[in-house]
Structures are given as C-alpha cells and as structure tokens.
Amino acid sequence: MKNDLPGVASLDDLLRAQRDAALRAPYPSWAERAAHLRRLRAMLFDHREELAVALDADFGQRSKAELLLSELWLVKNEIDAALRHGKRWMKPQRRTTGIWLAPARAKIMPQPLGVIGIVAPWNYPILLSLGPLVCALGAGNRAIIKMPELTPRTSALFERMIAASFAREHVAVVNGDARIGAAFCALPFDHLLFTGSSAVGREVMRAAAENLTPVTLELGGKSPAIIGPNARFDTAVDSIIAGKLLNAGQTCIAPDYVLVPRGSEAAFIARARVRVAKLYPALVRNRDYTSIVSQRHYARLVRLANEAATAGACLHALADAPSDAARRIFAPCIATGAPADCALMREEIFGPLLPLVPYDTLDDAIRYVNARARPLALYFFDDSRTNIERMLRETVSGGVAINETLLQIACEGLPFGGVGASGMGAYHGYEGFMTFSQMKPVLMQSRLSARGLLLPPYRRRFSAIIDLILRF
Template sequence: MSQIAGVTGTDELIEILRRQRADFLREGPPSAAVRRDRIDRLLAMVLDNIDEFVEAMSRDFGTRSRTGTLFAEIMGMLTAFEHTRSHTARWMRPVTANRLARLCGIGTEVHPTPLGVVGIIGPWNFPLQLVVVPAASAFAAGNRVMIKMSEITAHTAELTRTLAARYFDPVELAVVTGGPEVGAAFTRLPLDHLFFTGSTGVGRLVGRAAAENLVPVTLELGGKNPVVVAPDADLDRAARRIAHARMVNGGQVCVCPDYVFVPEDRVERFVDILRAELRTMFPAIVADPDYTASVDTANYDRVLALVEDARARGARVESLAPDGEDLPDPVARKIAPTLIRDIDDDMLIASEEVFGPVLSIRTYADLDEVADHVNARSAPLVAYWFGPDRADFRRFVARTRSGGVARNEFAIHMFSENAPFGGVGHSGMGAYHGKTGFDTFTHRRTVAGTNLPFAITGRAAPPFDARTAKLIDLALRAARLRTRRRVGGRVAVG
C-alpha cells in the first residue's frame, strides 16, 4: 500500500479529499467486516510499533517516561477499540421507526449511514491516542479518514504518517503533517465532518473555518476544571488523589484538576497533606525520567508567566522544588509542582487554563458560593467532587454545568465505554466514545415507503373539499381543548 508523502499545500489536501470521497462513493457503505478490518489495522499499527511510538514521544517531550506513555497513551485505547469493533455490526443495523404504522401499510426504517470523509485534527498532549480513538469510531461508522497531526509533537507526527503507509491505502486513511498553515488549510476543506481536540481559542478558529463549507464539527476543548472538597470528605484521600491527578502527564491533560475549593476550616490541613504527598512523589525532578517535561519552550514559558503574574499581584506561590535543585529548569523544561493561594479575579491564572504542574487553592464557607463561582465562568470539561454521594453533591451537580462530573477519582467519568465524553459551551461541542462516537460520524437516514392502493397525503393538494376542511377544524378543536385542560388557568385565553 502507498501513502501520500508530507503535505504542505492546499492543493495536495484537496486531492487527498477528492480521492477518498470518490472511492467512498464508488464503493458505497462498507460491510461490518471491512469496518472491523480497518479498526484492527489501526490498532495493529500502534501495537506493532510500540517502542517506536514511545521513543518518538520521549523525543517530542524531552522527558516522558515509557511507563507513563504506555499507561496513559496506549493502554487507554485498548478497551475503546475492542468495544467499538465488537459492537460495530449491531450499531450499523437499520432500526424500524414505527411498528404500528407498518400494520397500516407504511414501512419506515432509520438507516445509520456513513457521512463520507471525516477529518481529525489531533493535539500534542496525547498525540497518538487522541487521533486513533476518534478514527476508530469513524471507521466503525463506515467513513474514510484524514488526520492532521500536531506539529508540536513532530516526531510522533512523522512516525504516524510513515507507519500509516504500511497499514492503509490513502483512500482509507491519510495522515498529513505540517505547520499551522497546513492546519489552517485542513480546517477549510469541504469535509463531511471535522473533529478537533485542542484549546478553546483554536477551537473557535476551527469552527469558524468549517462553517464556511457548512462542515459539522466536534470540538473537544478544555477549560478550568474545578475540584470541590466537601465538608465531610476524607481529607487525606482527597488531597493525595488530587495531587496525583494534577501531575498526570506533567499536568498537561484537558481533564486535570485546575483549582480546588476547600472548606475554610480545613484548608491548612489539606495543603499540608498535598505538599507532603507531592514531595513524596518527587524527591527529585530534573533527573527523574517519570516527571514529564513541558512539551516545548512556548508552553514552559506560558505556565511560568501565569505563575509570575499571580505572584506579582499578591498571590502566595509555593514551589515544591526538591532541596538542591534549581527549578524551574529551562533546559529540561521542568517546573516543580507549584501551589498558589490568595488568588483574585484580576490574575491571569484565575481565568486561563494552566496545562502544567500548578494547582490553585481557594476556600469556601458555603457550597452555594462554590456553585456560583463555577456558574459565573465558562463551563469546564469536568467538575470534580471529593466526598460522599449525598444531597450536597447532588445539589452541586444539579446547579452547575460541565462536560462531565467525577467523584472521588480522577477522570472516572471517562472509564465506561458506554458513556459519552465531551464538553459543553466553551469546553466543547459534541461528544464521542462508544456508541456516541459511532453516532457522531453517522447520518441517520430515514427510508419510508408504502404499497397502499390509495394516496395518504393526496388531500394536501388542492382543490380542497368541504369534508377536508371540516376534518381539519375538528382535529384543531380537539387539540385546543386537550391543551387547555393541561395548562389550566395558568394561561390567559383571549
């Protein structure tokens, strides 16, 4: 199989799209066997080349451990692939829409049909998983796929492009690389669906560009994810789990905790436990191969700028650098775990997603003020709660808005393959995972027909007789009386 080489211009992208769409239209919706085969080859591309992917991501990040990559990047996709391939045949079956109408001679089915060519734009924080998992969903739905890899993780991007040539014909899957200009051209393609994972700012640009061609989009974005430590939470367990959650991939995860609300009378104890846990986790940082570095200098500088802005505006900033280590280190691009307190809304860190090993800590006296704080800001991708499942937790869930809610565990809302994952508002648009992913890349096409010897809708065309007018009047009168009974005296009727 051949693969189109590195892409640098709009003409090349348009040609890939033209070839994929032409082949899709010629072949028609693929069988379940073909869809499963594409999913299997996609997973094989990853599993056959694990060492190469681990090495590429280590080079891209500077420091990213093998175990960390395998756990967060590779292991996380295995159940997703297995669940999707095992359900593909069931999901693609037509569904009878109205069984009662069939008894009257009208047959109506809803056919899950492929959209055509799906474009996927990947991020740099999980540069492999966050393109192949949506690609598997798109394949299950019967589509062809074009992937634009992140230029920030260039080694992973080039490896993926090269390996795709060995496993796929480019009319099935095309992987393209290149800088921001290629990404911008990709968003302007007349695709059948565009799936983007990345920042809210770039997501706005993607949505705007796709709208020019009326391309539907799924935007998996981010946001400032709040954490609430309930008044009756197990403080030791909460602090330790929050510490670990903040440090996954060096804090460079869209579902990482961003800031924590702790009861006023428990905050000092909480910070003591948090500090001790982080120091235990990282007795050394610069030479620790498990401590993920900032992906590049730009992100390293951006995180430090947020910290320094907070410090300059009066925040208490505590760097948990090990004794004898000079951190932050611009060569290793490593920033020590950092705790920030006394934050006010004038500080940049109060509104900008951190995406680094920095955790802000706030206090509260009443849980309603926590909900008010969350509601006054853009909806986060996930809201965390540490504490029992009691009335105050249910009230918090009911009062706030977020892509998902996780209680007592990092990202547990993503564990079930039957549950959708996605944001709301500024944290995203649309969702995927499992059946939801299949549906995202599917058009539900209604197919109806009848063999009745008379026309059912013939009375809709003129000329209209008195009998038709009378039937309409009777139907409307019945509907009006029925509705008035339901609304009672709540609506004034003239």
C-alpha cells in the same frame, strides 16, 4: 505507500481521492469495518516501543508508563468496544409512525458521512488522533488526520505507520506548519473534529463555516475540583494531585483549580506534599515525571506563577528540588490567594500549577463555578448524596467525575465532549459512531395508505376527517 503532501494544493487532491473512493464504496460492511479496526490495533501495538521513544524525544522527557496507560490502553479499549458493539450500532432502528400514518413503517438508518477531518493536539497525540479515528472507521468513513507540529518525531512516525497500514484513499496523515493546518481546517470535510485550545477552536469554526462543515470541538478551559463538606479529605487530595500531575498537567481535563472549605488550605498543601513525594520521589530526576513540551510553554508557566506572586499570591512548592529550566522540568506548585483577575485564574493552566480557592458554603462553591465559562470537566468529592445531586443539577460541564479525577474519559459507555466555551459535540463509543454517521430517517409507505383521503379537492369528507384528527 508514503503520503506526499508538500503543500496546500495537495490537500485538495487528497480529499478528492478519498471522496471518490467513498462514493465507490459508500456503505462498508461490518466485516470490512472490523478488519480496519483490527488493523489499527495491530499497528498500534507493533509500534508501541517506537512511539515511546519518539514521544520521549519530542517532550524532552515523557513517561513511557504514561504513554501505555493514558494513550495506548485507552485506544485499545475504544477499539475493543467498537468491535464488540459496532455490528449492533449499524443496524437500523425501528421508530413509530403514529396512528395516522399506519401501516407505513419508519426507521433510522445509520449511514457513513464520507470523509472525516481530524486535528490532533500535541499533549496526547496518539490518543487524540486514534480515538476519533476509531469512531470514524467504525461508522464506515474515511479519514484524514492533521498531526501536531510540536511533536515532530511522533507525527512523522505516525504518518509512516498509517501509510504502511492503510491505503491513502482510506486513511491519510498530514504533517505541516500553521499554514497547512489552516488550509486543512478550511477543506469541505463531511465532518471536522478539532482538539485544542479555545482560541484556535474559534478560528477552526470560522474556517469550517465557509463550507458549512459540521464540527466537533474538544477544547479545554478551567476544570474545577471541589472538595465538599462531607468529603474524605485525604482521598480527595490524593486523587486531585494524581489527576493534576499526569503528563505534568498537560491534560485538557486536568483539575485547573480547587475549591476547598475555608481553613483547610494548609491541610491540602501538607497532604499534597506527601502525595507528590510518594508518586515522584526525587522528582527532578524521576523518569515517571514528564517535562513541559517546549521552552515557550515552560516560559508561559513561569510567567503565570510570577505574575500571580507579584499580584499577592503565595506559591507553595510541593517538591524538595526546584524546577529545572534546562530540561523543562516544572516542579509542581500550589498557589493560594491568587487574585481573580490574574492570568493564573483566567487562563487554562496546562501545567503543574494548582490554585486553591477557599469557600464558605456549598452555595458559594456552586456560584463560583457558575460565574465562569462552562468547563470541560468537573470533579466533586463528597459522600453526601444530597450534595452530589445538587452539584450535578446546579452546574453545567462537559463531564463529571464524583470522588475521582480523569477516569471518566476511560469509561467505555460515556461520551466525551465539552459544552459552551469548552467545546461542542461528543465522541467515544456509540456517541462517536453517531457523530460520524448520518442517522438518516426513512419512511416506508405501505400499499395501503390513507393519503388519498387527505388530498384536494378539500370538501365535506376532508373536513370531517381533519376535524377528527385534530380532536383525537
């Protein structure tokens, strides 16, 4: 059942085949949807060893433990939550009609959209392809997934896995270069979900606009971590370093910079060095530490660090051994004193470089965050309820974690999504079900109806009734 998609023309044929199949079976039962989700879960765990080998080869070094923890476990949780709650999500929701339409009835009926397009990124190709797919299948849709070019072995394996588990008219995988990717995003899907950079997200939105295709954009940006005046300092540093170094910082919700109380920079660096030594002893040879995905991305990190240093920043190595360019192992590093206009402070870093920015008051920290594009995630460390409420009310971000990093994405009941430059729309759990459903409003008129009282000719009786309605 191997997908054969040699060129752009085949994309149209594939979309047409899936749409025709959706029209033949527009509203799958919950039993059918649950069977698809169980099949997806079995596929994932049957191939977990192969996926670990493929990802390790694609990255040069990718921690198997991180794959199991940050991709397979999260997808399994997503599937299990959909299996627990999906039947209830499918049920129509009763709504009120208001007194003047009684005794009519109203409801919201969740209906599958049809065919969903999913564009997955290279940093977490399994999680960020299957996570949206779980939501799409739970909502009763069909889906086509464009896998990333930078992980060719994983993408090819994933295509074979899907082809062996699902009919081509139900779930299909597309692999190919930028030309295929651009053509994919220009298809008239019923909904398109893209995960990737803000720059590419703009192009995706332009392409989707030609067909008025609704989009969910999961982008990135510079997610801040703020250590508040009443934080447990060492605990905060430990959490920030752990969140930053997962997948060597190649995580869209990784802390991108840290706002610290002025004067605590040296203490942060000292604690960070202790933490790195504990998490990744003999870091350059440590199999738990992931390499940078490509030479181009490694060179970009070197450029960011060198440009910041040239502009006056101080770079503080957090590991004893230097980076290994041949193996693309980039040793974690903290930057202090980086000018606001250097690339390190403007671009999403996507690697184990971490700028520290001192602040004097919490007002200053909040102003600093609000003066920049709205981030995908915000992390605040403080034990003061007043400070926490201020941070929640006075900043805008896609999501927030208090006294923690990254784990908001693992919370079953929370949606995941950006705001402003960090994206639009959300998925996960019930919000994912809604994203890929038409929440169709339905009014069901009763045999008894006051409609006749509101029709022309508009004479004295109508005037009395409308006057009563407007004054009620």
